[in-house]
Amino acid sequence: MNKNCLKVRFMAIRFSIWDLHLYLDTHPDDTQAKRLLEQYEEQYALIKAEYEAQYGPLTPGIEGAGAAWLKDPWPWDIERGAC
């Protein structure tokens, strides 16, 4: 998967998790939605590692400090090459 396609795929999985999270705020006992969330979270763990290997750390922390954290692109930068 090329770099920009990896980015789009990562963002799609992250968004699916977020939207299910929001749904569960008003449907906290929906077990079907929780199962779906677990499936996405399994995929997320895999693609996050791949993403961070290409783009550097996503959040501040031990890894996310100094040069690795500062590395371009920042979210508002345009990257060359489409997916």
Place this chain on the structure above:
Amino acid sequence: MWEYQKTLQYPIRIQNPNPLYAKIIQSQYGGPDGELGASLRYLSQRFAMPTPELKGLLTDIGTEELGHLEMVGTIVHQLTRNLSAEEIKRSGFESYFVDHTNGVYPASSAGVPFTAAYLQSKGDAIADLTENMAAEQKARVTYDNILRLVDDPDVRDVIKFLREREIVHFQRFGEGLRLLTDQLNAKNFYAFTPGVDQPVDVH
């Protein structure tokens, strides 16, 4: 607290700068129904929310709105790069440019600076949730108006995503209001401040 995640919520890649479009979309950064007002509204109101579902809902939607603020700022930034003086003058962007150059500043499309008077935090869950449902609709209408004025597919794609989120948030606030009224006296939902005049049955 919050921790930054170094991605947008949805990809933005605008190939063609366009200062007129930037001036229009600017309103969703710091205008009357924009994302800054939305995030401050929900993140301020949540302190007075009486149930766990509502505390969670306002925290989460308020957080997502901060991500949308970042997205709108990104659109404005990408639309205003590499402009010539001639393009700036021709597009009507000069009145913004003279004060802010290519910086992203919270103001409406007409140049009115952001004000907290755009929002309320009333300390009454029914009043606040009703305001929030209206706010989501007003933001949705603003995105519809942007879609009437903007042709560029790179920009429209992102605006359509943001518009959809207003609809989802309206639905969630409606569900939140229903969860609250389910716990109040069904003979008279709307005459009291929940959590102040009448205890809410917090489970």
